[in-house]
Amino acid sequence: MTRTLEPLAVPTGPAVLALLPALADALDGRGPAWLPVPAGDERETARLTSALDAGGPVDDATALVVATSGSTGTPKGALLSAAALRASGAGAYRHLGGPGSWLLALPAHHVAGMQVLVRSVLAGTEPVVVSPGAAPAELEVALARMPAGRRYGSLVPTQLVTALDHPGATTALASLDALLLGGAATPPALLTRAVAAGITVVRTYGMSETCGGCVYDGVPLDGVAVRISGGRVLLGGPTLAAGYRGHPEHPAWAEPGWFRTDDAGVLTDGVLTVLGRLDDAISTGGLTVVPQLVEAALGTHPGVRECVVLGVPDEHWGQRVVAVVVPTSQPPSLAELRDHVARTLDRSAAPRELHLRTGLPLRGPGKVDRRALLAELTRPRG
Incomplete structure (x- = not known):
């Protein structure tokens, strides 16, 4: 029987927890491969399912096809295998100090939020969920509900800016073993302010094509390779996607085993500093x-x-x-x-x-x- 790619409607709020069994099956190679789409957004769902051939056949190794975040033109779909997702989760947990429970405050049809769900499946835990636009007081309440043991969260810088203006949310974030911060560059002043408040910030760098963050605080996760070519950041290793759905000759994957990003960067003693997008x-x-x-x-x-x-x-x-x-x-x-x-x-x-x-x-x-x-x-x- 041919394996197919099927749309996975991803809601916001606690309803997203109903997706955990489907993701567990995908990580074990059972059922269809999934294309995460935003539940309730018919226009975006139609755009993604049409462009990425939902319902069509897919390679047996593929677990998820995650759309890139480009806001214009035809979206690209990163082919993420179960092996790549597992390698990403294992590398993150080795870096952070072991499996744990998560706060999900990001839209889970994007790779960063989806990885909170995937890493929860891998750890055998259930995340505590708030909507992406949750007020700081809601974050505080949600963090208070998290179970004992290792506890993690994942935010984007704009969310942290807002949370730091709320003393209760700031104290709650400081109770986490690590707060992953990615999706955009972290302003140095924001990092300084967060660290001064006692928050253990881990700045992440990655994209849909690398199963999300694959470089933490400039250091590649185990097995991840980074090199600079002509000022451009190239990434390799077990967390890489298998390419783009329907675009086997895309130049980003021209060199086997490497993904050519659109970012400029420098490597100093093995530590990556991303300078920004080349076209910016x-x-x-x-x-x-x-x-x-x-x-x-x-x-x-x-x-x-x-x-x-x-x-x-x-x-x-x-x-x-x-x-x-x-x-x-x-x-x-x-x-x-x-x-x-x-x-x-x-x-x-x-x-x-x-x-x-x-x-x-x-x-x-x-x-x-x-x-x-x-x-x-x-x-x-x-």
């Missing part, structure tokens, strides 16, 4: 500016709560550096931010334009939607 680099006045470095510098200013840096077309500079900032109670001025950045980076990297906002547009689990923000900033006025 800003060319201004003939110089190249890495937005994530500017964001890190801006994040240390007391008036900056969250920020994103973009390159906007400019007749004189080619691109001008623009900062979009969610301020604290004391909003900064452009002059203050330019001087602040210039203390640690070349002044050419300092923003030439500042926009203050109450929040940043997001896509997927916590990633800033740079494309939407850039379209907004460059839209003709009037």
Whole structure:
């Protein structure tokens, strides 16, 4: 009998626990392979099931096909085998100190939330679930319900920013053996604040194509290989997907055993530092500016709560550096931010334009939607 790929409607909230038996079967090679889709979102479900050929045959080794988080164009589906998912879970538990129970506060149709479910299956535990947009008080209550033993959570930086403004949630997060933080770069100021509050933060790097996080605090999990080629991060090892569904010749998989990411990075004594996406680099006045470095510098200013840096077309500079900032109670001025950045980076990297906002547009689990923000900033006025 031919194995098929079937849609798996993934709800938010405690109802997601009903999926655990299906995931356990998939990890044991029983039943169909699953394509996680957001329950209740008919449009997105139709988009994913059509693009990724739900109902069609799939390789016997495949357990999950996880859609990449791209918000435009045709989605790609990472072919994740049961062996890769098990290797990911085993590597994470070796790094963290052993199996445990989890807080699920991420959308589980994305890889980070799905991995909380998979790792719960592997540990024989049941996660405590809150909705992705849960208020800090809800996080506090949920964490209080977690059983004794090793306890873990997984959040994106924007969730942690909000939680740190709530003393009860902060104390509850500090009780975890580890809080995995991924999905987007962690601003240094946020990390400093969390560590000072006693939270054991583990910064993760990975993507759907690697079963989620495969590098923790810059260190690859057991068996994971990292190398840099032309400034680009390449990843290898047992957590890799088998490629993209329906795209066997995709250039990201051109070199057997390696996945070519879209990220720039450096390796120092075996520790990876991700500098940002290669296509986010800003060319201004003939110089190249890495937005994530500017964001890190801006994040240390007391008036900056969250920020994103973009390159906007400019007749004189080619691109001008623009900062979009969610301020604290004391909003900064452009002059203050330019001087602040210039203390640690070349002044050419300092923003030439500042926009203050109450929040940043997001896509997927916590990633800033740079494309939407850039379209907004460059839209003709009037």
